[in-house]
Amino acid sequence: MSGCNDDSSNDSHSGEPNPAPEGSNIEFLIHPYLQMPQPTSMTVRFEASADSAQVWVREQGSHSAWSVVEADLIDLTISETRSATLQGLKPKTVYEYYVVSDNGSEQSVSEMYFFKTYNEKGDKSPFNIIAIGDTQNGDTQNGDTLGVLEDVINSGIIQYACENDKEQCAENLTAITIAGDIVSDGYNFEHWRDQFFEQMKNITPYVPLITVPGNHDYSKDAHLTKYKHFFETPKNGDPSYDETWYTIDINNLRMFGMDSFPISHSHSNFQRDVLKQQIHWMSNERSATESDENIDYMFSMMHHPCLSEMWITGESLGSCEIVAETENYSKATGKISGHFFGHTHAYSRGQSMDTPHLWMNSSTSQATESQCIMHITYMIFRTTTP
Template sequence: MSSPYRILLAAGASALLLTGCNDSSSSSDAAPAPGTEQPGNPDPVVVPAPSAEQPPEFIVRPYLQAPGSDTMTVMFETENTQPQVWVRPFGSSDEFQKIDAGVHSEDGLVYRAVMSGLESNRLYEYYVLTNDAGGVGRVTQAFAFKTWPDASDDVEQARFIAISDTQLDREIYEVVLNNVVTDGFMTEECNGTQPETCAENIAAITISGDVVQTGGNRSNWRDQLFGRMADITPYVPLITVPGNHDYYSNAELELYRTYMSPPENGSVGYEDHWYFIDYLDLRLIGLDSYPISGAHGSFNRETLAVQRQWLRETLLDAEIQQKTFVMGMFHHGCLSEMWNVGESIGSCEMVSELEKYSDRTGAVTGHFFGHTHSYSRGQSLNTPHLWLNAASASGYIEPLDNADHQNNQISDYDTFEVSRSEFGYSVLTYRFGADASVTLQRKKGGYDGDTEFEVVDEVTFASKRNDNLPQATAGTGELPATDIQLAVNVGAPEQVHEVQWQISENEQFEGVVFDVWGNETRRHNLFYDEATQVGGDEYQGYEAIDTQQGADIFRLNLSELLSLKTVRPGGDDYYRWNKRFASQNTHVSSYDAYGGQPRPTLGLKPGTTYYWRARVRDSQMNWSSWSEGYSFSLAGTRTPNLLTNGDAEAGDLSAWTLSSGLVSAITANNNGGFGAAEGDYYFAGRGFGQGLPGDCCTDSAFQQVDISSYGQDIDAGKVYLDLSAQMTTWSADDIPELRIELRDANDQPLAWNQSPERTSASIKSWETQSIEGFLPAGVRSVVVHIGGERKAGNDNDVYFDNVSLSLLY
């Protein structure tokens, strides 16, 4: 290094003690003089720390990136020149490893020094050295970092801090991130007066996007993020993913990629967009939700496919390496209780892949997100998967006292157990080994006057056996539809955190199975009262209420529940693929078991037997086995099929009225050998040797059925309609549609709370589609339509068989 640094070198001088001729002492008997170097045992070389009269002139103070068991990256921004990073074990007088920092920005101001060959699980001290414009050397104080451990270090646990939305969107919140760092991280998690304890205590800080307000604004990076986190970032690595705000005025993420340097193990060309990093048996996977989202994103189908495939390969590698924990991190939520427009189908696909990893391995998975400025915590229905909205560490909090916001933007999803619109941060403690677990603690605070950072939520995921098997105490035999109550008991009720109920018309619980789980079936559900009743404010946060206070979770009033909410197969799975706003519905996801079709909804049909079972989950998210199956039945009658020639076996369109184009009854001989679902005939659109009408391109027929004789029961709300048909296509190009209309006594249409149509994309494989539900008052006839639109070729490949309409009353 050049001479401007005043390096204080200790000179180890040896003294020779010469013995006089008249000395009678034998040299072999003489004790060595103190401080004398002995042959073969040299004194250790003491290397002092570098020093200078002034520290470097930083625009951004040093911060840490890309931690590992043998590596760490130090970055900073300065106009000084010839920067170096000197590093050695903390508190030692060893020689320094000296690394020239390389330029990491087009303007030459941001620097990066990658340190390698380090010892695992070791605390290091480091210094940054520069020359100023006058050529005078400058040196920082001693900073510290700790390398991550490897398996040989026998480390039993690690703590990570999770935050999100560190952007500064309102000046009044400038103090929030400052307080989160100083009064939160550096007071609650370590000793700020000895900041090396932060390096010892905190493995990393994760930020789930919206790192700054405007990604293309240089001062936002310098001031909003690094300026407010400057006390902690020299000691604890930042692990980040981009959010929509990081893309604003920064479409190619130039500044994000300038300041962030994650591991380069993502897809080729997307290395800074997604990546993974391992800490012992924990794999953290950073993803980019902006290009796979509609609202507040820039949806690109190809980018989604590339990122999804990379995630699958990364999870397969984690499975080979037997990772106990896998946590994804991205910005846009899959589901978001406090701001529905922030959701993304693309993010839901990422969540599904993580859940599949849990299904295959039994490992605990989870995902951290942001975008919505509130804290939400939940768990997946079938897997030990943690949902964590890690916001907000600075961005304004969602206004839960605003009636418009409540009416248009919030949903009390069953997946989430706790939602709190407030500032704060979360601490995740991972425990490794035979009794592996992860514990999440949420600490509230950030605005002036709210800096106690009390723990307001805590949950642990740990894989254990749950033998708490439920047994029925109510809900069997013939029951009135107005009072269906199911109940169970267990041997250790105090250990039960939540209950799941399944209901089906199939005794083996095959086919359509309805899931009742979540808000009404667990010990607690923290959500919000109506806006006028919400306490708190935009500084201290808004006060949630426990909607399950005093609830008996071992009893399910099914009749009452169905009057309040819609119950579908898979619980909240429906909302993953069917979003509230059109801009969010970017594509029909292949992960949706119903392929974009409306899902069946549970209704208590007269004359039907229902089978049910239950299981219970403990507080560490382990399910028991299912109880044995039980059943109840409802009195009532089912009519025969009210449609004539619904199976096309008349060989023509008898009883149907053609409304557009051409609909014919055909056989396998007319269609390349593809035959009916049952019998010989089925309905199809134009072509197939039956004719090609000149009008294009919709073919349809209908049948109107008079049900006025059931009018009294219909008006009393006692008649349940069940319409079904088997449908398919040749190649999924043409679109078959089954549709129903309800008419009153004057043949005028009536609205219904059910989706009135079904389509199919099945390819030469008959699938049953149904439209069903209780009829509204006033219905006196039903019109059933079959047909569809030709999109390709000459023939209209829309096929129908076994069209059936029944009433249950």
């Protein structure tokens, strides 16, 4: 296993991490969360005040030596969030890990966490994805909804999808997708720390987050500085729009992460040139996906809906172009496609009339208690062998 930038950062230790002195367990500002899930690697991120920090990792239940990977600061001008990329892992394997921090005079150790690496590309084993969206806290007009997301996680997802055991989430769930509007104000750092990560802390150490931005994430932050600080996405999109368009493979599913904000008139200024470039990139990737024998499903995820019975004024013709490209995969191959979207603060699902294409709107994580039963405001998407 190697670290983010240099294989020399890897070190192996026998035995257990030294227990922290009483009362000196790590005080996370942002609890660990998982990024960039792959069959042979996983990225762990967290924020804690420390001179240095490492992630100790090994196969679950083994008594082998720990591999220790340095957790590097991402950008100290924004936060003390650190990132450690664990490489050389085995596919389809559960790993246990600790975070260990050092302040010079004192070492602190976290509780033990778990994650599971992805299966090899093309694996046809069924898997579960949790689809949510619009996790931001409500504004004063709609009412304060802080705490609803936490209830969705603890009373909904962990209770039902993880058998009321957060550690079981690593085995039962492959990813949590978030279809944008992750926070209310993308430029406000405290919204990220307190209103998003703090509410998600019981599940993020165990299940990777796969995200796309929404209009609120762009709020006062046209370059998505904070969003890109916290989230890492595959660098396989258009170089001109780094970290906003990408694809990621999960078994025999290819997921397209798209950015509907600049191609929407809703809370944005429609940019025809961006739409043309984004669809050109997606069309090329879709054609390559059609000929990839390891892929049986193609899904896209964006924030704005193409069509919505819940909020017609929130619809975006730019998103309809993304949906059409995704449908083209099904038309060419006969295989199932679909898309996740948010923006409406509602839940709905359907399918295209003449194409095996699913429409999944799961963006009720911000709803108030009077609007919905809080612990049923998420969707489980389960694949099966085609």
